[in-house]
Amino acid sequence: MPNRPFPRKLDLTGGRVDMAHGAGGRAMAQLVEELFIAAFDNDLLRQGNDQAAFDVPAGRMVMSTDSFVVSPLFFPGGDIGSMAVHGTVNDVAMSGARPLYLSAGFVLEEGFPLADLARIIDSMAAAARGAGVAVVTGDTKVVERGKGDGVYINTAGVGLVPEGVDISGAHARPGDAILLSGTLGDHGVAVMSRRENLTFDTDILSDSAALNHLVAAMVAAVPGIRVLRDPTRGGLAATLNEIARQSGVGMVVREAAIPVRPAVRGACELLGLDPVNVANEGKLVAVCDPADADRLLAAMRADPLGRDAAVIGEVRADDLGFVQMETALGGLRIIDWLAGEQLPRIC
Secondary structure, X not given: OOOOOOOOOOOOOOOEOOHHHHOOXXXXXXXXXXXXXXHHOOHHHHOOOOOOOOOOOOOEEEEEEEEEOOOOOEEOOEEHHHHHHHHHHHHHHOOOOEEEEEEEEEEEEOOOEHHHHHHHHHHHHXXXXXXXXEEEEEEEEEEOOOOOOOEEEEEEEXXXXXXXXXXXXXXXXXXXXEEEOOOOOHHHHHHHHHHOOOOOOOOOOOOOOOOHHHHHHHHHHOXXXXXXXXXXXXXXXXXXXXXXXXXXXEEEEEHHHOOOOHHHHXXXXXXXXXXXXXXXXXXXXXXXXXXXXXXXXXHHHOOHHHOOOEEEEEEEOOOOOOEEEEOOOOOEEEOOOOOOOOOOOOO
């Protein structure tokens, strides 16, 4: 990048995004250099090209893309920046891949405070460093005041699948064990509490986290994991129904085995929500051969992000593909997809 300095630094105290920041001229170049490149700095990004060219080892590549429109932008335990990295890293990692590179596209609303933008970018950069991935290319657009909602972020990620690993939602088999990496509903309730100004006796924080290191440990322990999926929008219920539909099987999970924090359970009861439908941003569901379940569970619990992991049920033969829950009272109830949006703008 050129070394010639701009006449004056961006005003990160009272400055705001204006249309010139998306117009392709000096103001946009300064925004990119002083905020984005300064935060995400790496050899590929520093070249200043409209694309990133990189060498990759031989093997099977995976790619994922996602867009983030969460409201509010900052919530207990995270923000839109860290979540944008975590969400895309996790989507890549659910194939068993090692995430390598990310792209980031920002749509900014005219008038958005530069201080908040800097905070989001710094959070995003810290999340990328924690996950061990590099943001190597990106884009910035500005829309008129009133035609956006502060910041929208689109990300794409690429990763490399280790040889011999073949993880897919279509691989669940009758008799397989279903494991969950930790407590349900933390993210959804944290976002809702900030959005609705709800207060609880205990702090409820989003579980937003990059799961790629946990996945790597799981794959090392059990290379034959059949399925990995992170239960984001729609929660555990949607995720299990997706897997059941892909694999042509049914599932039964045990309510008593599903970990939920007492504060989250209380909030859900107060608000009339079911924790199995509430979004998560730092949990995963795994399906494996029952003979591997204990070894996989031990590997999950050895990682801080899997310390509350549990075996929650099993896959069943079922031509109708029903997902059922064995309730605390001993009965069975169907767990289905939600008919509508329980909590919009959750990620």
